[in-house]
Amino acid sequence: MTHSAVIVGAGVIGLATAYRLARDGLAVTVVDAASEGAAGTSVHNAGWIVPIMSAPVPAPGMLGKAVRWMVRRDSPLYIHPSPRPDHVRFMLRMLRHCNTEDFAHGVEALTSLNERTLALFDEYEEDGVRFEHHRAGQLLVFTSRRTMEEYRAATAPMERIGHSAVPLSGDELRDLEPALGKQVLTGLRCPRERHVDPVSLIRGLEDRCRGLGVRFLRDSRVVAVRSRGRAVDSVLAGGEEVEGDLFVLAAGAHTGSLARLAGHPLPVRPGKGYGFDDTSGSVTLRHSVYLGEAKVAVTPLSDRLRLAGTMEFGSFDGAVDPHRLRGITRSARTYLPGLPSAVQPHGWTGLRPMTPDGLPVVGPLPGKDNVLVATGHSMLGVTLAPVTADLVSAHIAGGRRSTGTAHTAAPFSPRRFT
Ligand SMILES: Cc1cc2nc3c(=O)[nH]c(=O)nc-3n(C[C@H](O)[C@H](O)[C@H](O)COP(=O)(O)OP(=O)(O)OC[C@H]3O[C@@H](n4cnc5c(N)ncnc54)[C@H](O)[C@@H]3O)c2cc1C
Numbered sequence: 253m254t255h256s257a258v259i260v261g262a263g264v265i266g267l268a269t270a271y272r273l274a275r276d277g278l279a280v281t282v283v284d285a286a287s288e289g290a291a292g293t294s295v296h297n298a299g300w301i302v303p304i305m306s307a308p309v310p311a312p313g314m315l316g317k318a319v320r321w322m323v324r325r326d327s328p329l330y331i332h333p334s335p336r337p338d339h340v341r342f343m344l345r346m347l348r349h350c351n352t353e354d355f356a357h358g359v360e361a362l363t364s365l366n367e368r369t370l371a372l373f374d375e376y377e378e379d380g381v382r383f384e385h386h387r388a389g390q391l392l393v394f395t396s397r398r399t400m401e402e403y404r405a406a407t408a409p410m411e412r413i414g415h416s417a418v419p420l421s422g423d424e425l426r427d428l429e430p431a432l433g434k435q436v437l438t439g440l441r442c443p444r445e446r447h448v449d450p451v452s453l454i455r456g457l458e459d460r461c462r463g464l465g466v467r468f469l470r471d472s473r474v475v476a477v478r479s480r481g482r483a484v485d486s487v488l489a490g491g492e493e494v495e496g497d498l499f500v501l502a503a504g505a506h507t508g509s510l511a512r513l514a515g516h517p518l519p520v521r522p523g524k525g526y527g528f529d530d531t532s533g534s535v536t537l538r539h540s541v542y543l544g545e546a547k548v549a550v551t552p553l554s555d556r557l558r559l560a561g562t563m564e565f566g567s568f569d570g571a572v573d574p575h576r577l578r579g580i581t582r583s584a585r586t587y588l589p590g591l592p593s594a595v596q597p598h599g600w601t602g603l604r605p606m607t608p609d610g611l612p613v614v615g616p617l618p619g620k621d622n623v624l625v626a627t628g629h630s631m632l633g634v635t636l637a638p639v640t641a642d643l644v645s646a647h648i649a650g651g652r653r654s655t656g657t658a659h660t661a662a663p664f665s666p667r668r669f670t
Pocket of ligand 1: 285286293298
């Protein structure tokens with residue numbers, strides 16, 4: 253029987269899992285290297301809940317684009333020309349997944365996984381998780397009809413789970429969002445997509461976890477995993493030996509090395525993103541808006557407008573490259589001309605946990621009987637947090653619950669990397 257769980261990582265995946273397992277009645281401890289909750293990737297993102305974007309990053313043609321963009325320091329996609337073997341190996345593995353068949357498999361798997369996403373966020377609110385939650389819907393806007401048609405085709409499979417993308421003209425889009433400029437020619441309206449303030453979601457989940465008795469160990473990086481045969485007994489963190497019946501590795505982009513400590517490394521690498529918060533009030537929006545060709549996410553929050561973008565492979569650090577921020581600002585002004593032209597002073601970065609096939613890794617760690625992994629959510633960690641926690645909970649419960657989710661969970665098994 254599982255009575256206690258230790259969760260490594262207090263990002264959105266770790267917290268959603270802690271909340272779910274505490275509600276299941278387990279004694280939960282969350283261990284995190286950071287000293288406070290408002291620091292990592294889970295607060296530095298666009299905050300979108302977007303089942304309509306259920307697609308893996310490795311897509312046909314993706315690496316070709318990246319190679320063309322490698323000469324531009326402000327491009328939305330960038331691969332560092334680093335000779336580090338783990339980086340090269342990862343990129344080559346990802347290249348192998350940039351084909352139509354794997355992409356279609358990934359879309360299908362992520363779409364099924366997203367079936368209950370909105371219902372689970374509603375349940376958060378019903379259960380007293382407090383966070384800033386917007387239901388106005390999302391607009392994907394484009395300066396070219398061709399790009400719009402590509403996105404329209406890409407979003408068609410999500411109609412199966414009730415998420416649609418309705419084509420609109422530039423003028424129809426401006427009726428909905430007058431801040432959009434004349435260059436916006438066409439777009440898609442996705443009425444069921446939502447967004448949150450990610451900072452408030454992290455705080456809300458942590459508060460609710462504390463209310464349920466979850467213990468938090470902050471400033472405590474896991475540096476060793478103690479095992480006896482196939483069972484992990486404890487993790488060593490912040491000078492403390494933390495014991496539990498079950499361990500969940502949810503350390504975001506660092507989960508690969510953490511899994512190595514537990515005896516089975518996983519190919520999880522960072523995909524660095526950038527963003528900033530505009531508090532000038534010069535542009536107001538109701539919907540979250542995706543600036544299609546620029547690949548920039550714009551999120552209207554109660555006290556700021558958040559802009560986020562860029563996928564940079566090969567850097568593990570949190571340094572802010574001003575060229576990238578400038579790239580986001582410059583390209584966003586094409587769509588939203590009212591934005592200030594000056595580079596924003598408070599830029600931030602976040603490390604998306606990436607896998608070579610672009611799919612999350614959720615399930616038992618091979619070689620261990622009491623270790624589960626929950627990571628690799630790439631651009632969809634906020635969206636997929638509640639449903640990931642649900643899969644972990646079902647796995648622990650076993651029996652009918654785990655049989656019921658087995659089909660949905662299968663494509664995400666860590667075993668695919670053995
Ligand atoms: C620019 C940008 C925009 C994004 N926009 C969206 C969006 O709109 N919608 C969406 O769904 N997703 C979005 N994402 C993706 C989303 O933010 C991530 O998928 C998600 O935050 C990953 O959460 P996580 O809990 O796995 O990892 P993290 O948030 O990175 O948390 C991992 C935690 O583990 C801790 N840790 C690491 N190593 C150790 C260790 N050894 N011991 C103890 N603790 C450790 C870290 O301190 C950290 O707190 C975006 C990401 C970026 C960068």
